[in-house]
Amino acid sequence: MAVNGKIALVTGAAQGLGRGFCEILLKNGAKVALLDVNKEVGNDLKASLDKEFGPDHTLFLTCDVTSEDQLSDAYQKTLEKFGKIDIVCNNAGIANERDWEKAVAVNLVAVVRSTYLALQHMKKQNGGQGGLIVNIASMAGLGPLLTSPVYTATKHGVVGFSRALAEASEACDFGVRLKVLCPTFVRTAIISTLSSEEYMGLFSCLHGFTEQMIGMFGMLEVPQVAEAFLQLVVEEGKNGSVLMVTPEITSYVEFPKSPTDVLSGNPSPSAPGSSPQ
């Protein structure tokens, strides 16, 4: 999808990766609705972007994505301001294994809700022009991050939900594509929470393991991930694709055609249909 002239909505836009995604969209000619629960940082970002791109290219909306009313209202205000929504990036996310229900609410429930709101406004059957939804997961959406079981669950959920809905959207001819971004560690505020007692919850005994993982997978900078995000946005087709981003490589993930493709070669003798050993 060409970005120039498009209207985008980004959640968690005030800082970190969300800010990076907004800036690269604006640099490529889009107008962006910036949604974030942090009013102060969001207003500061809006003021900064107004200086660089002009006041009419962005709209900041204070929005807690876990609130159905606030999210729906933000979509409505975006449509009132810009007339349409072509791209949605569900980026807002937290890491918190102690208040894990909050993490589920932000990282998964809100992503589903925002995706469905986007679909409602974009799909051709509702008079929409189609569009693209990019959901931000993580490498922890592709494999278990043992320091963060609930975070892992939410990100696996984002990957599975987005891939399934992409297939459903194609089957229903909604005209809406879905894609997923799975970065490894990125130097943002979320990293600083990883060693905090609040984040670690049951797993404070694993402090130090995160440093090992960062050593193993490296640390990305926001601009690197923003470039990968732009690649996802501009690349035509690839509905349901999942893009992994590491310091060494940015590449699409190849999933097995069927879950049975990942079975080991030695079925249990008790397994139905298995031949006796």
Ligand SMILES: NC(=O)C1=CN([C@@H]2O[C@H](COP(=O)(O)OP(=O)(O)OC[C@H]3O[C@@H](n4cnc5c(N)ncnc54)[C@H](O)[C@@H]3O)[C@@H](O)[C@H]2O)C=CC1
């Ligand atoms: N930083 C990293 O290492 C990685 C981050 N991610 C994902 O990238 C996304 C962005 O994370 P970062 O930029 O790193 O974090 P960040 O903490 O720097 O930024 C997150 C933004 O989301 C906002 N936010 C949090 N809860 C919200 C809510 N309820 N409603 C609205 N906005 C809310 C925050 O105010 C903040 O502006 C998250 O989904 C995260 O899981 C994925 C892989 C790696």
Ligand SMILES: CC/C=C\CC(=O)/C=C/C=C\C=C\C=C\[C@@H](O)[C@@H](O)C/C=C\CCC(=O)O
């Ligand atoms: C908890 C949230 C922290 C930061 C945000 C974030 O999403 C960061 C994710 C970064 C990396 C996730 C890595 C997940 C790896 C899993 O696949 C593990 O199962 C891999 C474990 C070891 C791999 C061993 C090897 O590759 O040699």
